[in-house]
Amino acid sequence: MLVFLFRRLMLVIPTFFGITLLTFSLIHMIPGDPITVMAGERGVTDARRAELEAQLGLDQPLPVQYLHYIKNVLQGDFGKSLVTREPVLSEFFTLFPATMELAFCASIIAILIGLPLGVIAAVRRGSVFDHSVMTVSLAGYSMPIFWWGLLLIILFSVTLGWTPVSGRIAATMWIDENTGFMLIDSLLSDEEGAFISALSHLILPSVVLATIPMAVIARMTRSSMLEVLGEDYIRTARAKGLSRWKVIAKHALRNALIPVITVIGLQVGILLSGAILTESIFAWPGVGRWLLESIHRRDYQVVQGGILIVAMIIIAINLLVDVMYGIVNPRIRHARG
Amino acid sequence: MNKALTLIAGFVLASSVTINASAAKTLVYCSEGSPEGFNPAFYTAGTTFDATSKNIFNKLVEFERGNTKIIPGLAESWTISDDGTTYTFKLRKGVKFHSNKKFKPHRDFNADDVLFSFNRQRLKDHPYHTVSGGSYEYWNGMSMTETIKDIKKIDDYTVSISLNQPSAPFMANLAMDFASIMSAEYADEMMKAGTPEVIDNQPIGTGPFEFVDYRKDSQIRYKAFSKYWGGKAPIDRLVFSITPDASVRYAKMQANECQVMPFPNPADLEKMRTDKNINLMSQEGLNIGFLAFNVEKKPFDDRKVRQALNYAINKQAILDAVFQGAGTVAKNPIPPTIWSYNKDTVDYDYNPEKAKQLLAEAGYSKGFSTNIWAMPVQRPYNPNARRMAELIQADWAAIGVKAEIVSYEWGEYLARTKEGEHDTALLGWTGDNGDPDNFLYVLLSCDAVGGSNRARFCNEDFDKLLKAAQVTSDIAERTKLYEQAQLMFKKEAPWVTIAHSVVYEPVRPEVVDYKIDPLGGHIFYGVDLK
Numbered sequence: 001m002l003v004f005l006f007r008r009l010m011l012v013i014p015t016f017f018g019i020t021l022l023t024f025s026l027i028h029m030i031p032g033d034p035i036t037v038m039a040g041e042r043g044v045t046d047a048r049r050a051e052l053e054a055q056l057g058l059d060q061p062l063p064v065q066y067l068h069y070i071k072n073v074l075q076g077d078f079g080k081s082l083v084t085r086e087p088v089l090s091e092f093f094t095l096f097p098a099t100m101e102l103a104f105c106a107s108i109i110a111i112l113i114g115l116p117l118g119v120i121a122a123v124r125r126g127s128v129f130d131h132s133v134m135t136v137s138l139a140g141y142s143m144p145i146f147w148w149g150l151l152l153i154i155l156f157s158v159t160l161g162w163t164p165v166s167g168r169i170a171a172t173m174w175i176d177e178n179t180g181f182m183l184i185d186s187l188l189s190d191e192e193g194a195f196i197s198a199l200s201h202l203i204l205p206s207v208v209l210a211t212i213p214m215a216v217i218a219r220m221t222r223s224s225m226l227e228v229l230g231e232d233y234i235r236t237a238r239a240k241g242l243s244r245w246k247v248i249a250k251h252a253l254r255n256a257l258i259p260v261i262t263v264i265g266l267q268v269g270i271l272l273s274g275a276i277l278t279e280s281i282f283a284w285p286g287v288g289r290w291l292l293e294s295i296h297r298r299d300y301q302v303v304q305g306g307i308l309i310v311a312m313i314i315i316a317i318n319l320l321v322d323v324m325y326g327i328v329n330p331r332i333r334h335a336r337g
Numbered sequence: 338m339n340k341a342l343t344l345i346a347g348f349v350l351a352s353s354v355t356i357n358a359s360a361a362k363t364l365v366y367c368s369e370g371s372p373e374g375f376n377p378a379f380y381t382a383g384t385t386f387d388a389t390s391k392n393i394f395n396k397l398v399e400f401e402r403g404n405t406k407i408i409p410g411l412a413e414s415w416t417i418s419d420d421g422t423t424y425t426f427k428l429r430k431g432v433k434f435h436s437n438k439k440f441k442p443h444r445d446f447n448a449d450d451v452l453f454s455f456n457r458q459r460l461k462d463h464p465y466h467t468v469s470g471g472s473y474e475y476w477n478g479m480s481m482t483e484t485i486k487d488i489k490k491i492d493d494y495t496v497s498i499s500l501n502q503p504s505a506p507f508m509a510n511l512a513m514d515f516a517s518i519m520s521a522e523y524a525d526e527m528m529k530a531g532t533p534e535v536i537d538n539q540p541i542g543t544g545p546f547e548f549v550d551y552r553k554d555s556q557i558r559y560k561a562f563s564k565y566w567g568g569k570a571p572i573d574r575l576v577f578s579i580t581p582d583a584s585v586r587y588a589k590m591q592a593n594e595c596q597v598m599p600f601p602n603p604a605d606l607e608k609m610r611t612d613k614n615i616n617l618m619s620q621e622g623l624n625i626g627f628l629a630f631n632v633e634k635k636p637f638d639d640r641k642v643r644q645a646l647n648y649a650i651n652k653q654a655i656l657d658a659v660f661q662g663a664g665t666v667a668k669n670p671i672p673p674t675i676w677s678y679n680k681d682t683v684d685y686d687y688n689p690e691k692a693k694q695l696l697a698e699a700g701y702s703k704g705f706s707t708n709i710w711a712m713p714v715q716r717p718y719n720p721n722a723r724r725m726a727e728l729i730q731a732d733w734a735a736i737g738v739k740a741e742i743v744s745y746e747w748g749e750y751l752a753r754t755k756e757g758e759h760d761t762a763l764l765g766w767t768g769d770n771g772d773p774d775n776f777l778y779v780l781l782s783c784d785a786v787g788g789s790n791r792a793r794f795c796n797e798d799f800d801k802l803l804k805a806a807q808v809t810s811d812i813a814e815r816t817k818l819y820e821q822a823q824l825m826f827k828k829e830a831p832w833v834t835i836a837h838s839v840v841y842e843p844v845r846p847e848v849v850d851y852k853i854d855p856l857g858g859h860i861f862y863g864v865d866l867k
Contacts, residue, residue, distance in 0.1 A: 033748055036747075036748035036751055036752055037747060037748045039381075039474070040381075040751070041716075041751070041764065041765070041766060041767075041789065042381070042478055042789070043751065043755065043788060043789060044474070044477075044478070045477075048477060052472065055470075055472070083373045083374075084373055084374055085374070085469060085470045091553065094553050095553060095554065098555075150584055150585075153585065153588050154588065157588055157592055158588050158591050158592060161592065164592070164594060165585060165588045165589040165592050165594055166580055166585050166588075166589060166594075167555065167556070167578055167580075167594075168555060170594070171363070171365040171556060171576040171578045171594065171595065172363050172365070172574075172576070174549075174558065177552060280581060280582060281582055281585060282585070283555075283578070283579060283580040283581065283582070283585060285552065285553060285554035285555035285579070286554075289554055289581070290553075290554060293370065293371065293554070293581070
C-alpha cells in the first residue's frame with residue numbers, strides 16, 4: 001500500500017510542472033497584451049507602457065518570466081491580480097467557500113438522483129423506465145448549460161416566482177460573512193428568514209450544475225450494474241433463493257459501485273468547469289465566475305494562478321479517489337504496486 | 338436527521354422573532370460587473386466609477402445630474418486669472434467625512450484634503466504616490482501633471498492651482514472621477530498605523546452614500562450618509578447586486594429583486610417596452626461611431642475621394658440593421674448632447690450618382706480596391722462592426738470600389754490602426770467629460786496622429802481653431818470656434834460619421850427621479866422609491 005501511495009505521489013510532480021507550463025504558455029499565446037486591452041481606445045503613451053511592463057515584469061524574456069513564476073508558486077505566492085492588486089491566493093480563498101457550497105449541493109443532488117436511476121434502469125433493463133432514463137440522461141449530458149440555466153430561471157423565477165433569480169441571498173438581507181458558507185452564515189445572523197432565502201437561492205444553480213454529473217452517474221451506474229448482474233455469483237445468489245432486491249442491494253450494488261466511485265471522483269473536475277458557466281448565469285460569487293471575468297479582463301496573474309490552484313485541487317481529489325479505490329479493491333494496488 | 342431538522346426549525350423561528358425594527362428603504366441596483374477597486378484614481382472602467390466616485394466621493398466641481406454642465410461641488414465658487422493660468426477655489430465649509438471602524442474624522446473637509454488628493458497623483462515623491470501600486474491612468478491620460486504647475490493652499494478654505502498654459506477643458510477635468518477628494522486625515526492615520534492601503538480598500542469620502550462593505554463578486558452595500566452636506570439621500574440603503582448576464586439582470590428586474598439595471602440586451606428592448614414592470618428610459622449616448630480614412634494613403638489623400646465614399650454609404654440602412662433603432666445618424670464628430678454641437682452642418686446624403694461623379698473627377702472612374710477594418714468587439718458606439726463593414730462594403734461595391742474586410746484581435750487592432758496600417762477603419766469614442774475638446778482634439782488634431790487620430794488627419798487651419806479654443810475660457814467664444822471646426826471637418830471629410838448610439842436604462846415603475854447620466858455613470862443621490 002505504501003509503495004502504491006508513493007508511486008501515486010511521485011506522479012503528481014511531473015503533472016504539476018506540466019500544468020504550470022501549460023497555463024503559462026497558453027496565457028502568452030493568447031493574442032493581445034493586457035496593457036493595450038485595458039487601455040482600450042484611449043491608449044497609453046510609450047513611456048507609460050514601458051513603465052507598466054516593467055512593473056508587471058512583462059519586459060523580461062519568457063523563460064525568465066516562467067522561472068520567476070515557478071519560484072514564486074513554490075513559495076506559495078501565486079502573484080497579485082493585475083486589476084485589484086490583491087494576492088491571487090487570498091482572492092481564491094474568499095471565493096472558494098461559495099463554489100464549495102454549490103459543488104457540494106450539486107454532488108448530493110447528482111448522487112441521490114443519479115445512482116437510484118441507474119440501478120433501477122439496469123434492473124428493469126429494456127423497460128419504458130430504462131429507455132426514459134437513457135434518453136433523459138443523454139439529453140442532460142448534452143444540455144448547453146447557459147440555455148438550460150436561463151430556461152429554469154424564466155420558468156421558476158420569472159413566470160412562477162418560486163425561486164429567486166440569482167445571487168446567494170436576497171440583496172436586502174445584510175448578512176455578516178463568518179464562515180463564507182451562506183447556509184451557515186445565514187443561520188448565525190439575526191435577519192428574518194435569512195436561511196430560507198439562502199436555501200432558495202441555492203436550488204436552481206445546484207440543479208443546473210448537477211445536471212451533467214447526474215446524467216453521467218446514472219449511465220455509469222446502469223452499465224456497471226448490468227455487467228455485475230451478468231456475473232456467475234449473482235446467478236448463484238439468486239439460485240440460493242435470495243430475494244431479487246436483496247441480491248441487488250447486497251451483492252450487485254456493492255461491486256457495481258467500485259467503478260462508479262472513480263467516475264464520481266472524476267466528476268469533481270467536471271463540476272468545477274461546469275461551475276464557471278453556472279456561476280456566471282446565476283451571478284454566484286465563486287471561483288468559476290472569478291476566472292471567467294479575469295479572462296475577459298486579461299488578468300494574466302489570476303488566470304494563471306487560479307487555474308493552477310483549481311488544477312491542484314483536482315489532482316489532490318483524484319489522488320484521494322485512487323487511494324480509496326485501492327482500499328476498496330485490493331486487486332488494483334497489488335496488480336500495479 | 339430529526340435533530341438536525343429541529344435545530345434548523347429552531348434557528349429559523351429564532352431569526353424570525355428578532356424582526357428588523359427599521360423599515361429601511363433599500364434600492365437595489367443590478368450592476369454589470371465587479372469594481373476593480375475602491376479608489377477611482379487608479380482605474381478607468383465605468384463600473385468602478387459607479388461603485389466609487391459617482392456615489393461616495395465628491396469633486397471640487399461636479400457635473401449636474403442628467404447633463405454635462407459644470408456646477409459647484411466641494412468648491413463653492415472659483416475665479417480664473419485674466420491670463421487663464423491661475424484658478425482659485427473657495428471651498429465649502431462644514432462638509433463632513435464618512436466614518437468606519439478604523440477611522441472617525443476629527444475635522445471637516447478643508448484645503449489639505451484637496452492637496453492630498455491631487456498631490457498623491459501628481460508628485461512622484463509624495464509619500465502616498467506608490468501606495469497600492471500607484472498607477473494613475475486617467476490622471477496621466479488627461480496629462481494633468483503636464484498641465485498643472487503648482488497647487489497652493491492659501492488658507493484652510495482657499496486653494497489656488499496654477500497651470501503651465503491656459504487650458505479651457507481644465508474645469509471639466511476636475512469634475513472627472515479621478516479628481517475625487519479623499520480625506521488627508523484618514524490617510525495620515527492609516528500611514529501611522531502602517532496600513533496605508535486601507536484608504537483605497539475601505540473608502541472614506543464626503544459623498545451622499547457611505548461604504549459599508551463589499552462581498553467580492555457578489556454585492557456592495559452602502560448606507561445613506563445622514564450628515565451629507567447636500568442633505569440626506571431619500572433612500573436609506575443602496576445595494577449593488579453584481580449580475581454580469583444581461584438576461585439575468587432583466588429577470589431580476591421582473592421579479593423585483595432589483596429596481597435599476599444598466600446595459601439591457603438589445604434583443605430584450607422590444608419586450609421591455611411593453612412590460613408593465615419596466616419603465617424603459619433612454620437617452621442619446623455621449624459617443625460617436627465612425628469610419629476613419631487613412632488620409633496619408635492614396636487615394637484617401639484626395640478630399641474628393643473621401644467625399645465620394647461618404648455619399649456612397651446608406652447610413653439609415655446601417656442604423657436599422659446594426660443598431661436596430663438604438664441609435665441616431667451622426668453628422669458631426671461630437672454628439673448632440675455636448676455644447677457647441679453645430680446643428681447647421683449639412684451631412685452627405687445617400688447619393689451613389691454624386692459619388693460616382695466625384696470619383697470620376699478624382700480620376701477613379703473605374704473605382705479602386707481598398708480595405709475596411711472592422712473591430713472584433715462590441716462597443717457602445719458600435720454593436721456589430723463586422724456587420725457594419727459588410728453593409729459599407731456592399732454600398733461601395735455599387736460605385737465600383739472593391740473593399741476587403743479585415744479584422745484582428747482587439748489589442749492587435751488598436752495597435753495596428755495606431756500605426757496606420759489600415760486604409761479605412763471602424764472605430765469610435767465615448768466622451769470623458771462632456772467637453773468638445775475631449776472629442777475634437779483627442780481624435781482629430783495633429784498631435785494625436787500616431788495616437789487616437791486614426792485618420793492621421795492633420796490640417797493646419799483646423800488645428801488652429803482647436804488650439805484657439807483650448808486657450809480661451811469664454812464659452813461663447815469657444816462655441817463659435819468649435820462650430821466652425823465642425824463645418825471644416827465635414828468639408829474635409831476625414832471620417833464617415835456614422836452613428837451616436839442610444840443608451841437604454843430600464844428602471845422599475847416604483848423608482849422616482851432617476852436620471853440617465855450622459856457621461857455613462859449611475860448616480861443614486863436624489864433617487865427615491867415609491
